[in-house]
Every structure is written in structure tokens, then in C-alpha cells.
Amino acid sequence: MTHDRLPPPRPAPDPLDDEWVGLLGEPFAAAWCQAAGRPAILRERVLDRVTRSARASRAFVTVRQKDAPLDALADGVHARTLYEATSRQLRPGEPRRVRIVELAAGACWRPELRDAEQSAWLPIAGELQLGELRLAPHDFHLRPAASGPAVATSPTGARFYLREAPGSPAADAVTVRDAEAGWDDFAPGIKRRVLWAGPGGEAALLYHALPGATVPRHGHGHDEECLMLEGEVFLDDLLLRQGEYQLAPAGTVHGGVSTDTGLLLFAHGDLALDLRPE
Structure with missing residues (x-):
């Protein structure tokens, strides 16, 4: 069964929906303050939760689309860098670099992949041609280390996830088709x-x-x-x-x-x- 046959996600709720706006206005706002005993209690609890949440989130790397600019790599090729390691000593499972790459229709790109690293490719939109291998959206391909140069093209234009990390040249290439898995x-x-x-x-x-x-x-x-x-x-x-x-x-x-x-x-x-x- 492919993901297309599973229930699609629901649309995100509208934070300004009329029903919710009504609950945030009077007389409900005053009632919340009275229920709390002192108006400051609710505010203190909210600020404490926000402070603790912000402190915990500092351990994670979070990238919003609006905060990751597109960098030009070649004619018709742009990329957003989601993560790039700052130390040569990587943590277990830490990638060296993760990018979202966008290829215009007909564009050709030869990424500079290190011989000691494997690369993982996941098209998000459009068809990606990786040498002789054609990948559709949500297909997955892992290229082992020392696989030689890769040439990425797309007849229609494509957007894909590309992960580079240390890997073994003895590993096998892996391709998983969304339509068959x-x-x-x-x-x-x-x-x-x-x-x-x-x-x-x-x-x-x-x-x-x-x-x-x-x-x-x-x-x-x-x-x-x-x-x-x-x-x-x-x-x-x-x-x-x-x-x-x-x-x-x-x-x-x-x-x-x-x-x-x-x-x-x-x-x-x-x-x-x-x-x-x-």
C-alpha cells in the first residue's frame, strides 16, 4: 500500500477561526481571570511554560523555510542548507551536510561528494534523474561511499532532499520505490x-x-x-x-x-x- 492510499493529512486549523476568536473575547477572558483567583497567576504560568520550552528547544536545530535562503549552485540549480556540521568529530548519526536542492527543468548538476561519504536522495516534488536511475516523489536512494561522481538532472524540474554523511564503500546501494513499498x-x-x-x-x-x-x-x-x-x-x-x-x-x-x-x-x-x- 502506498502513502497515496492512506488518509491524507487534514488541513491545519485556522487560528483565527470565528469560533476560537469568540472564546478569546469577552465575557470568557474575564471569566478565566476570575477562575484563576488572581489575574497574574495565569500570566505567570504561561510565561513559565514559554521559558521552559524555549530553554529545551535550544538543544535542537530547527529550520523554517523562511529562514533558509536559496543559494545558487549552478545555472538552474539552487539549494537550502538545512544542516552543516561544524566539527570533524561527528556525533553518532550526525550528517556532514543536509540540503534541499531545487533543479529547474533541463538543469544539470554534479554535486561535489566526498569519496568517504554516502549520500541519501529523496525527491519531494518532480522527477529526479540520477545518472541512469529515475526517482519519483518519495522514492529513496542511498549511494554508498566511493560510488564515483553523481550527475543529477530533471526533465520536469525537481525538489529533493540530499544528505551527506560518512559511510562504508563496502555498503550496497539501496533504492526504495514509493509505488511498490x-x-x-x-x-x-x-x-x-x-x-x-x-x-x-x-x-x-x-x-x-x-x-x-x-x-x-x-x-x-x-x-x-x-x-x-x-x-x-x-x-x-x-x-x-x-x-x-x-x-x-x-x-x-x-x-x-x-x-x-x-x-x-x-x-x-x-x-x-x-x-x-x-
Whole structure:
């Protein structure tokens, strides 16, 4: 079953919907203050929650689309850098570089890939031609280290995720077709597809979740990347929307993950979640 046959995410709720605006106005606002006993109590609680949430989120790298400018790489080729390592000593599962690349129709790009690194490719929109290999949206391809130069083209224009990280030249190339791959049950309301599983429990995955699905508190043995393909998700108190990205470094903890809309999400991190008690 492909993700096209699974229920699509719901539209995000409108924060200015008339029903909600009415609840935020009078006489409800005054009633909330009276219920709290002292008007300052509610304000103090909100500020405390915001402060604690902001402090916790500093451990993560979050990239909004509006904050990641497009850089020109060649004629008809632009990229947004989502993550770039600042140290030669990488954490478990840490990528050296992650980008969203946009190819105009007919453009040709030869990325400078290091021989000691593997590259993961996931088209988000349009068809991507990688040498003789043609990839459709949500197909996945892993090129082992020392695979030689790669030439990316697109007859229609394409946008794709490209991850570069240390890898073994002895590893096999992996290609997973969205139209042919199935989904495994992962948790209530959540299915997942294992795209690649490497040594030490590291993996690349697709997750499909129904509205209201949750994942409890969990730690990260490897860096965990989340790229929103469709829908929205709360990572703790942080809302990640379509096209946005977060990297949680190895050793960090997510207090909880939930979605109101449902989602389709690409992740690179632990194959088995390290669930933690509350």
C-alpha cells in the first residue's frame, strides 16, 4: 500500500477561526481571570511554560523555510542548507551536510561528494534523474561511499532532499520505490516504512500518522532528523509545518510528539525508539 492510499493529512486549523476568536473575547477572558483567583497567576504560568520550552528547544536545530535562503549552485540549480556540521568529530548519526536542492527543468548538476561519504536522495516534488536511475516523489536512494561522481538532472524540474554523511564503500546501494513499498504498523494511528537500516541501529524512515496520533517521551541514540513532507507535528511545544526541518542531536530527549492534522514525515535516526518513562 502506498502513502497515496492512506488518509491524507487534514488541513491545519485556522487560528483565527470565528469560533476560537469568540472564546478569546469577552465575557470568557474575564471569566478565566476570575477562575484563576488572581489575574497574574495565569500570566505567570504561561510565561513559565514559554521559558521552559524555549530553554529545551535550544538543544535542537530547527529550520523554517523562511529562514533558509536559496543559494545558487549552478545555472538552474539552487539549494537550502538545512544542516552543516561544524566539527570533524561527528556525533553518532550526525550528517556532514543536509540540503534541499531545487533543479529547474533541463538543469544539470554534479554535486561535489566526498569519496568517504554516502549520500541519501529523496525527491519531494518532480522527477529526479540520477545518472541512469529515475526517482519519483518519495522514492529513496542511498549511494554508498566511493560510488564515483553523481550527475543529477530533471526533465520536469525537481525538489529533493540530499544528505551527506560518512559511510562504508563496502555498503550496497539501496533504492526504495514509493509505488511498490508497503507500510508496517508502528504505533496506534502510525505506520512507518524502513527505507534503509545501517550498522548500530541507524535508519532512514517514512512515517504516516493519523490525526491525534502521539509518540511518547523518547531519547536519541543517533542524531534524529525530521523533515515534514505533509501535515504538521508538535515536537514537544514546537510546531513543525510542511517543508520545515528539525535535527535533535544524539543524547537529547523529545518529551512527546503529536499531530492534530496527521502527517507524512521523513526521519533519519534510530531504528528502535528509546522510550523513556515520564
